[in-house]
């Protein structure tokens with residue numbers, strides 16, 4: 001496939017026969033996913049998103065993005081969890097590290113993904129009197145964090161533009177029929193985009209959830225979908241030796257069973273940082289249930305080699321690493337020559353910085369392998385839309401298969417409700433009074 005998994009450094013940890021022994025389980029997981037015989041089968045519509053999407057809606061997304069790019073300095077994109085991670089991830093991957101400092105382009109700024117009052121207040125100050133629009137994203141339409149941020153920014157929008165023009169600057173991405181947000185959108189005539197019932201938040205980046213903010217940032221969503229479409233077509237082989245997404249799922253399951261229960265997703269590029277955040281939600285929310293599952297974590301190299309690197313090299317041996325290695329950076333820099341070699345860097349003169357980065361990566365892989373940490377690498381050819389679309393689909397498929405391999409439903413998230421119930425009790429939300437009373441006694 002276009003995205004390649006390099007598992008050649010796992011020899012010390014996984015024997016070849018172990019992978020072939022997994023084949024029967026992978027076949028069963030594939031059946032659960034593709035034929036819908038597994039738990040959560042009503043949440044598989046993301047499988048088809050790259051090929052079977054609403055073309056009219058896609059055109060509306062492009063048109064809305066063009067309008068926002070013309071009439072707004074900021075798009076305030078409001079959502080939490082699966083309703084923002086994919087969009088923010090894609091925007092960071094596709095753009096320069098300093099993209100947000102370029103004032104000519106419309107800036108997509110995310111809000112409603114925490115309950116920080118400072119963040120929201122500072123963002124209100126940043127927007128100031130400049131032109132802005134809002135994209136509020138919530139499948140349920142009732143999530144507290146985005147609902148508060150939306151109320152706050154909606155008030156600012158109406159104050160600035162008046163009700164009528166404000167209504168033309170609000171873009172809603174939510175369920176087709178249900179939820180408070182849908183009701184509000186219908187009453188006010190806001191432009192709406194649909195999150196399909198069968199697409200869970202963490203599998204929604206290739207739906208309007210991700211596509212509108214990505215398009216507003218100037219990302220090419222046609223190319224993104226093209227990459228995902230090719231992945232959809234390429235990654236159907238069940239043979240683990242021929243399908244790298246399935247092979248990755250099988251290998252991480254083998255490692256997990258041996259006690260390597262924490263996976264660290266690593267990169268060597270600062271603008272892949274959010275890719276790890278997106279992946280952590282995809283993996284953690286899909287797999288961590290029934291008191292089991294790999295704990296997904298991340299590290300940013302070479303930065304974190306000067307902090308977490310010590311632990312990875314010599315700490316508790318329950319870690320394995322998956323590196324996202326970017327094969328071609330957007331830009332390269334040549335180490336300059338200097339008259340006197342006072343800094344001792346003469347041996348690197350004329351070398352490209354990306355070459356140095358690659359040597360660091362190679363050195364780390366061998367050092368960590370020697371230290372008892374299994375390392376795999378996923379090669380990402382470049383940071384363009386096509387590659388990103390392919391990567392997204394690669395990991396979505398891999399994590400869904402991983403979930404079934406571990407005997408859980410990869411598409412539900414019952415555990416995220418517990419904190420909400422407590423929070424509603426403590427906030428005095430109608431219907432949660434009794435819980436609130438009990439909790440208050442414990443505080």
Ligand code: PA5
Nearest residue numbers: 081082083138139140143201202
């Ligand atoms: O992946 C998920 O399902 C969650 O992270 C949700 O995306 C998150 O809780 C936000 O939910 P909603 O889109 O309903 O506001």
